[in-house]
Amino acid sequence: MGEKKTSKESPEKKRHWCFVLYPESAPVDWVDLLQKTGLLCAASPLHDKDFENDEIKKAHHHIILSYPGPTTYNIVASLTKSLNATIPQKLESVRGQYRYFSHKDSPDKYQYNEDEIILINGFNIGDFVELTRSEVAIMKRRLQSLIIDLNLLEYSDFMDYMLENGTNDEYDVGSNNTYFFDRYISSRRNKGSIKTK
Secondary structure (H helix, E strand, O other): OOOOOOOOOOOOEEEEEEEEEOOOOOOOOHHHHHHHHOOEEEEOOOEOOOEEOOEEOOOEEEEEEEEEEEEEHHHHHHHHHHOOOOOOEEOOOHHHHHHHHOOOOOOOOOOOOHHHOEEEOOOOHHHOOOOOHHHHHHHHHHHHHHHHHHOOOOHHHHHHHHHHHOOHHHHHHHHHOHHHHHHHHHHHHHHHHOOOO
16 A cells, blocks of 8 residues: 655755745835845846736846755745745756846847846855856857957956946956957957058
């Protein structure tokens, strides 16, 4: 005779969770409340240009919660309930959800500004997953085009520009590929100084 499952079974635990928060029903100080939890959190820009069935969806934020260790649904649900938010969902890929914040992988959807992502308690996407080799290669090509477009002739100018205008990932790719970018920029500068007869 098979064993009967009971409701006493321990629920599955996950370290990373996500949920949706609607500003119209959330406490006005929801960012402060998340900060007080001490958890690493990130909130998407306000998604107020999303459509479903040709109708605009209610404005909302997507939120990532990262606990220091595996945590049960009930603990997370008590937090989302206090924020009048949706029930939490287990998150398999923090990076994937973070990229969804700006619809980076969905060109058919409105592209939200990644700079408007709200980072709470030191949340840094770089702490979760490194860029893949193909992502780095794509970003290097984009940054090389930027160097051409801005006619940057010094590596320091390039990195200053990344500091002021680049994303964290762009800054990291620029600073972690110093040899490539410095040699490329030097070559462009030297090429311009050679006079042809």
